[in-house]
Amino acid sequence: MERLVTPIPPEPTPPVLVHMLYTDHHGWLQSWLRRRLGDQHQAADLAHDTFLRLLVSRRLPQPEQGRGYLLQIARNLVIDLWRRQRIEQAYLQALASADEQLSISLEERAVIVETLLRIDRMLDALPAKVREALLLSQFEGLGYSEIATRLGVSLGSVQKYMTRAIQACYEVMYSE
Template sequence: MTIGASDAPAGTQLDALYRDHHGWLQGWLRKRLGDRERAADLAQDTFLRLLVTRRMPELSEGRRYLAQIARNLVIDQWRRQRIEQAYLDTLAALPEPETPSLETHAMIIETLLQIDAMLDAMPSKVREAFMLAQFEGLGYAEIAERLQVSVSSVQKYMIRAIAACYQVLYAE
């Protein structure tokens, strides 16, 4: 339900939701994360997400709705940690003079996260075709054979993948 769809003002709805479920949500996150501080941060981020999106759940769906938002935030955080760790492992293998500045480091992490989100949003066949072309250097016929689809399907997949790349690069 969106803000304004209820008789209660949005601030009142959010206040009631926070008051009624914040403690429960923080405990729920603490059990899953094993870290009191991260649980507190993610509980706050969950309510912040509600505030920003301006979407309020039905009263009977409050906990389920909050848990879903929190679960998505945890997944996003794990994904970010995995990407950062892979990047740090790569950096550790570089000689000292080639280590990027902190600003460059932050820009690279942000770019990697955008690429990860872009790939994650693609349908599986589109993502697979794109990755086979980009990382294995396969041509469309080889990709079609590997995916057991027609070459014209691969062409369509690649158009969708390139459009997604364009969106990330130029739509923001």
């Protein structure tokens, strides 16, 4: 007696999964981004960047989770875009109000804005008390004991916070 065996279809390979995600969700994602941003070109760029991030991460969602996964990546990219625009705008306003003798090339502006974005990401990644200690020290000129009082922590904690914050600053300065 001959047994009929139904072959199990092979699992789709990562390139096939990415292609399926792209064909199934790219149009929807770009429409969602266009409504969110109000700009067709930015939406197209961010839809592209979403799939690029997906490829670079090498982490593919299950097919039923594809839309949600892509949406989370796209939301993060929108937040990054808005943060970048906010930082660029603040920098340009500061530059406009600065002395007119201060002449900076477009390339120098781009480097400065990119550095400000890296600093912003670094500050955002720090725990709240570490970030607060660094900002109190650098922008309000407070000493460690004053910071400890303001934050309601010990002097040793402030020393640890500042060590961590300074280490993060060095990583920003020397990473590239």
